[in-house]
Amino acid sequence: MSQVQPLIQDFVTPDTVEAGNPRPSLAAEVNAHSGAGLNRCYQCGSCGNGCPFVQAMDYTPNQVIRLVQFGLRQEVLACKTIWVCVGCHTCSSQCPMSIDIAAVMDTLRLMAVEEGVAVGKPNIIDFHEEVLRSLEKFGRAHKLGIMLGYKRQTGRWLKDLDVGLKMLAKRKLDLIPSRVHDVKEITDLFTCYWRETA
Amino acid sequence: MSDVQQLDLSYFPGCSLATTAAESNRSLMQAARILGLNLIELEDWNCCGSSSAQTMCKNLSLGMAARNLSLAPAGRSLVAMCPRCLHYLRSAQQCLKADPETREALEEKWGRPIATDLEIIHFMEVLVRYGLDRLKANARRSLNGLRFVPYYGCTLARPPRLAKEKYFQGEMENILTALGAEAVPDALMHRCCGSFLSATDPEIVSPLVGEIIGSAAAAKADCLITACAMCQLNLEIRNTSKTKIPIFHFSEILALALGADDYEEWFVRHLVDPRPLIQKFSKAA
Numbered sequence: 266m267s268q269v270q271p272l273i274q275d276f277v278t279p280d281t282v283e284a285g286n287p288r289p290s291l292a293a294e295v296n297a298h299s300g301a302g303l304n305r306c307y308q309c310g311s312c313g314n315g316c317p318f319v320q321a322m323d324y325t326p327n328q329v330i331r332l333v334q335f336g337l338r339q340e341v342l343a344c345k346t347i348w349v350c351v352g353c354h355t356c357s358s359q360c361p362m363s364i365d366i367a368a369v370m371d372t373l374r375l376m377a378v379e380e381g382v383a384v385g386k387p388n389i390i391d392f393h394e395e396v397l398r399s400l401e402k403f404g405r406a407h408k409l410g411i412m413l414g415y416k417r418q419t420g421r422w423l424k425d426l427d428v429g430l431k432m433l434a435k436r437k438l439d440l441i442p443s444r445v446h447d448v449k450e451i452t453d454l455f456t457c458y459w460r461e462t463a
Numbered sequence: 464m465s466d467v468q469q470l471d472l473s474y475f476p477g478c479s480l481a482t483t484a485a486e487s488n489r490s491l492m493q494a495a496r497i498l499g500l501n502l503i504e505l506e507d508w509n510c511c512g513s514s515s516a517q518t519m520c521k522n523l524s525l526g527m528a529a530r531n532l533s534l535a536p537a538g539r540s541l542v543a544m545c546p547r548c549l550h551y552l553r554s555a556q557q558c559l560k561a562d563p564e565t566r567e568a569l570e571e572k573w574g575r576p577i578a579t580d581l582e583i584i585h586f587m588e589v590l591v592r593y594g595l596d597r598l599k600a601n602a603r604r605s606l607n608g609l610r611f612v613p614y615y616g617c618t619l620a621r622p623p624r625l626a627k628e629k630y631f632q633g634e635m636e637n638i639l640t641a642l643g644a645e646a647v648p649d650a651l652m653h654r655c656c657g658s659f660l661s662a663t664d665p666e667i668v669s670p671l672v673g674e675i676i677g678s679a680a681a682a683k684a685d686c687l688i689t690a691c692a693m694c695q696l697n698l699e700i701r702n703t704s705k706t707k708i709p710i711f712h713f714s715e716i717l718a719l720a721l722g723a724d725d726y727e728e729w730f731v732r733h734l735v736d737p738r739p740l741i742q743k744f745s746k747a748a
Contacts, residue, residue, distance in 0.1 A: 317655050321667045349667075352514060353617035353655035368624065374518050392663045396515035400527070404509035406478040415662070425665055428700050435732050437483045437696070445509045450573060454526035 291336045299372040305362040306330045312356035312366050322346040323385065326356050326366050333369070342377040346370075348386035391418045401455045404445025409438040472589065473541045474502035475531060477548040477692075478510050484692035486729035487712035491544060491586065493723035494714055498593060498601055502542060505534050511551040514659055526569065528555030533575040540582040542589055544714065546618035546691045552583050554624065585619065587634040587690070587713070595641040603722025606644035609744060611716070612679045612687045613639070613646055616694040617655040635690060635713060642720040650678040650687075656697040665701060672697060673704040680706045685740055688713050699734040709737035 289297070296303055306327065313325030323345040324332065332341040341347075347370050356366040377384060384390045395414040399407045412429060416422050432438045445451055480488040495502045510516075512527035528551045535541045543549040559566040560579040570577055590598060613635040620632055636646040654675050657668030675698065679687050686709040689695040698710045715729055719741070730737050 317657075317671050318660065318667060321660075321664065349660070349664075351655060351658035351660055352517075353658065354620075355617065355653075355655060358620070365624065371517065375521060378519060386663075389659075389663050390519075392659060393515040393518050396513065397519060397523075400510050400513075400516065405481065406510050406513065408478075408483055412662070428665070431734060432483070432700065435734060437732060439482050443478070443481045446507050450530060451509055451527075453572070454523055454530070457520055457522040457526070 291338050291341075292334050295333050295369060295372050295376075298375075299365065299368040301365040301368045301372075302362075303330050303333060303364055303366075303369055305364055306334070307362065309361060311359045311361060315355045315359040316350075317353065317355065318349050318351070321349045326350075326370070329373070330364070330366070330369065333373075339382070341373060342380060342382040343385050345385035347373045347377065348384060348389040350374075388419055391415060394418075397455075399442075401452060402448075403442045404448060404451040405443050407439070407442035409433075409440065410442060412438070469499050469501050471501045471503060471539050473505055473535050473539050475505050475508055475511075475541060475543045475548060475552065477543065477545040478513070479692040479696070480544055483696055484712065486732045487544065487692050487695070487714050489725070490712065490718035490723065490729050491714035493725065494718040494721050497718075497721040497723065498598070500589065500593070503539075505531060505541070508534060511545075511548040512555075513547065513551070517551070524551070525555050525558055525565070528552050529559060529566075529569050529577060530573065532556060532559070532581065533569065533573050533577045535578070535581055537576075537578045537581065540584055540589075542584055542586050544586050544692070546585070546616065547693070549583065549585050550618050556581065556583060557624075585631060585690075587631060587638065590638050590717075591634055595637065598638065599641055602642050602720050604720050604745075606639065606642045606716070606720050606744075609644040609716075610647050610683060610685045611639060611644050611711075612650040612652055612682065612684045613648065614650075614652050614675070614679075614687045614689045614694060614698070614710075616689065616691045617653065617658075619690050620653055631690075635688065639688065639716060639720075642717075644716070647679070647682045647684040650682045650684060651675045656691075656694040657701060658693065658697075661697045661701050668697065668701045669703045672701040673706075676702050676704060676706050676708055679708055684708065686711055686737065688716055702735075707735045709733065709735050709740050711737060 308327050310327050313319055313327050316326055319325055329341060329346050350370040352367050354367045360366060392415050395411050396406060398414060399411050476488055508531050510527060512524040516524035516527055531552060532555060543552060556579060559577060566577055640646055651674060657671055661668045688711045690713055695710050695712050719726055
């Protein structure tokens with residue numbers, strides 16, 4: 266390593282000990298993108314205690330932070346937790362050290378997509394992609410189309426059918442999408458959406 | 464807010480209010496009409512980007528929200544009803560303020576200016592500024608005795624990245640208690656409704672929704688009133704417990720108190736029929 270970095274910003278991790286590797290540590294990278302200040306975490310566990318969805322996660326939010334601090338890139342980017350997180354900010358508002366944990370999750374999800382890691386909860390990324398297909402086509406979310414597309418992707422046609430039928434009966438699912446007139450302005454925005462969709 | 468008879472405001476409905484939560488949109492329009500607030504729908508608006516764009520591509524998410532900002536005429540505040548839309552529109556505005564290069568690039572692409580000082584507010588904030596006394600003077604039906612849980616969900620309660628923005632907690636109670644209703648705050652009023660997990664993993668969401676509804680029932684509330692259209696939907700469709708409590712959009716109860724008479728049309732779209740509760744109250748009055 267050509268320069269010694271202050272310990273507080275940069276834990277020594279397997280990423281940084283490689284000679285001549287200029288890549289910053291995972292913690293520094295996540296901090297830079299999220300602005301979350303995750304080095305302040307002392308593992309009190311408030312975030313995990315408050316998170317409504319922790320039971321569906323493989324790591325609690327504070328464990329995710331620990332993985333980042335240890336530089337365990339593969340483990341953290343492939344975990345379920347970052348996909349189960351819906352960004353409700355309960356963790357961020359409960360953190361006694363004011364760490365914006367939801368922003369850490371946002372950053373890790375984007376990194377996982379960018380680096381093409383095998384996603385820990387593939388059905389959730391399928392859903393997001395289906396929403397984006399709808400947005401690209403109409404500029405607005407067409408929920409019936411999204412639900413059908415998602416079912417086509419997952420192949421689970423019967424799952425949740427009763428709720429879908431109830432919503433249809435209450436006319437909550439429009440057959441015809443509400444759409445933007447200037448669709449070109451919308452499709453142009455999708456040129457930056459680079460992930461290949463099968 | 465001035466004393467002019469009619470106040471013009473730009474209005475961003477968002478995908479939910481335009482479709483699944485059309486009853487929220489209709490009741491909001493009624494309430495606004497009665498109060499003399501002219502909500503002018505943003506011409507050719509698009510989705511704010513939602514969690515999906517935010518998750519998959521930062522630039523896409525920014526671009527989607529920014530296009531809406533470019534469509535908003537200068538000089539009148541932009542009002543949103545959906546807390547998530549409000550959040551993404553404000554985040555994009557903050558981002559463009561800090562990054563003039565990106566803003567200029569987008570302005571050039573669309574041939575329209577993006578006002579970074581445009582005021583983006585939630586409809587509840589409009590009401591608070593309108594004044595609770597003026598609001599009370601417009602009430603035509605009393606909400607006396609209606610025990611409600613002000614269910615804010617997660618997003619209206621100040622996400623850290625917008626820490627300098629207004630904190631909305633308490634506004635729903637202030638407005639509805641001014642109209643006679645009784646707030647029941649000892650329930651899970653900030654617990655997340657499950658957001659998109661309701662679509663992808665309902666088995667995770669149902670027990671949580673059951674806890675929220677159960678907490679409202681334990682506090683002896685007649686109903687929950689939501690600040691967010693997606694919360695309203697999730698609390699209705701994912702409640703598999705035996706306890707059924709009507710879930711209202713904030714705009715529905717407001718418009719009801721202000722005397723709107725087409726409420727049958729909103730309430731038939733609910734999965735838990737709120738009409739028995741409403742009838743009970745109209746008889747008592």
